[in-house]
Structures are given as structure tokens and as C-alpha cells.
Amino acid sequence: QVHVVESGGGLVQAGGSLRLACAASGSIFSINGMGWYRQAPGKQRDLVAVITSGGDTNYADSVKGRFTISRGNTKNTVYLQMNSLNPEDTAVYLCNAVVAWKNYWGQGTQVTVSS
Secondary structure, eight states: OEEEEEEOOEEEETTOOEEEEEEEEESOSOEEEEEEEEEOTTSOOEEEEEEETTOOEEEOGGGTTTEEEEEOSSTTEEEEEEOSOOGGGOEEEEEEEEETTEEEEOOOEEEEEEO
């Protein structure tokens, strides 16, 4: 079993910054990659940023230049540094871990950006 836990969400004013953290634990023998997705009320879940086990990254166009995904000291920890936040970034942010090519999701953390 794999457990994914996010932390670091909250309320911030437009133009501010937040840093999200995610850790995967459990039966992890081969982690292929980790990433962040977000889902606003009434909308579909969208990719925000992902990082592969090799360190390659990919970002949604809407966050390029503002958000940075990075790994911790171990490949099962990732961070999302979010700068220049705007109200359109308000959503539940969910961490995804791909372990042995299976997807595991955290419960999500709320990010609210006020104007």
C-alpha cells in the first residue's frame, strides 16, 4: 500500500507565494514520478506540474514561470513553490505518485487566493 500526504495549503493574497509539500510512503520499490494536479469547484482535474524519476519536469502553460516543482532528498518527496499567485489559482491541489506504474493520490490541500 502507498500513502500520499500533502501539506502547505492555505489562504494568500494575490501576488503572494505558497509552498506545497508531498510525501509518498509505504510499499515503494519503484517510483516513476510525482506531480501536482488541481481541481476547482465544478471543473475537471488539471495537471499543474510533474517530475519524473529522472528529474524531467513538465508544467501547465498557465503556471510556467510562476510555479516550480522540485524533489526533496528522496525521490518520494516533492515540493511545489508557487509564486505570483492569482485568484484563478484557487483550487484543491492534489499530489500524485506513480509507483510501479500505478497512480496513487493524496487527499488534497486547499489553496485560496484572494483578490
